[in-house]
Amino acid sequence: MNEGTKGTLAVLLTYTLWGFMPLYWKLLSSVPPAEILGHRAIWGCVCSFLLLALSRGAGGVISLFRANRGSLGLLACSGATITVNWYLYIGAINSGRILETSLGYFINPLLSILFGVAVFQERLRPLQVLAVGLAACGVAAEVAAFGRLPLAALGIAFTFGIYGLLKKLIAVDSLSGLTLETLFIVPFALLWLAWLQSRGTAHFPYGVGITLLLVGAGAVTAMPLMTFAWGVRRTTMTAVGLTQYASPILTFLTAILIYNEPMSLARWFSFALIWAGIIVFTAEPFLRTKPE
Numbered sequence: 571m572n573e574g575t576k577g578t579l580a581v582l583l584t585y586t587l588w589g590f591m592p593l594y595w596k597l598l599s600s601v602p603p604a605e606i607l608g609h610r611a612i613w614g615c616v617c618s619f620l621l622l623a624l625s626r627g628a629g630g631v632i633s634l635f636r637a638n639r640g641s642l643g644l645l646a647c648s649g650a651t652i653t654v655n656w657y658l659y660i661g662a663i664n665s666g667r668i669l670e671t672s673l674g675y676f677i678n679p680l681l682s683i684l685f686g687v688a689v690f691q692e693r694l695r696p697l698q699v700l701a702v703g704l705a706a707c708g709v710a711a712e713v714a715a716f717g718r719l720p721l722a723a724l725g726i727a728f729t730f731g732i733y734g735l736l737k738k739l740i741a742v743d744s745l746s747g748l749t750l751e752t753l754f755i756v757p758f759a760l761l762w763l764a765w766l767q768s769r770g771t772a773h774f775p776y777g778v779g780i781t782l783l784l785v786g787a788g789a790v791t792a793m794p795l796m797t798f799a800w801g802v803r804r805t806t807m808t809a810v811g812l813t814q815y816a817s818p819i820l821t822f823l824t825a826i827l828i829y830n831e832p833m834s835l836a837r838w839f840s841f842a843l844i845w846a847g848i849i850v851f852t853a854e855p856f857l858r859t860k861p862e
Contacts, residue, residue, distance in 0.1 A: 577802065578801065587794045588817045592663045594787075599664045601776070604762070605763065607656055607657050607660060607759070608759040610790075611756055613789075614752045614791035614792045615749070618796075622746070649755045651729050652751070654725070655726060659671055662722040671821060673840075674724065680847060698850075701847040704843050705843070705844045709840070712837070735807075737803065
């Protein structure tokens with residue numbers, strides 16, 4: 571198995587885990603999203619350092635501080651970007667808008683493709699242009715149906731698209747990169763939680779179950795991000811776009827089958843346009859293959 575295939579499988583595993591993530595965050599619906607976000611950053615950093623200690627990879631982090639200022643800046647940007655993504659995602663889930671998060675992650679693969687074209691000069695063929703156009707029409711239909719932009723969906727799509735682009739640009743090993751990325755966020759998370767606690771709006775530790783779930787958010791955060799960072803550096807942005815369909819499909823099914831979120835006819839139409847774009851893009855390599 572070559573490096574590209576391994577990278578694609580790692581990214582696919584990540585998206586599968588993320589597809590079922592609403593089940594976890596729904597268990598924390600009694601905790602405000604911003605507070606969950608602070609704990610997610612702190613415990614994610616703790617988990618990253620534990621993994622770093624077990625793998626004896628501290629040398630990679632130290633060498634980054636000494637010799638690679640450019641990568642440190644990119645890691646700080648990627649940490650900030652994924653934090654915004656987390657906030658939009660958790661907030662939408664715990665306010666009963668799992669379908670909107672699914673829409674965001676349906677849009678994101680096509681954004682990844684556009685980033686691949688714009689930054690890495692990956693070629694976009696006519697049918698791929700049609701696929702992106704269909705997805706854009708799907709977003710337009712969503713706006714027409716509800717009279718507003720699906721801001722959470724678009725925010726999730728753009729922030730994670732930018733995050734994937736930054737991870738592609740950072741030439742560091744996945745665990746060192748993830749550790750530093752979370753480390754940059756932790757001081758802000760600690761200050762935020764301390765402020766909430768001082769105001770009496772946060773009550774950590776909660777009951778045993780909620781406290782364990784908040785601490786467990788570290789592993790839930792760190793493990794998929796590590797496999798994503800490892801995989802995205804070994805495969806193409808186009809492959810990242812294709813494999814990402816696993817996440818929104820699983821999230822969509824979770825919203826419909828488990829949480830019974832309503833799907834109006836207009837929303838079915840907007841999703842159908844985006845799915846049509848996905849089908850066109852997926853089928854394009856087969857349609858352009860000429861028989862020998």
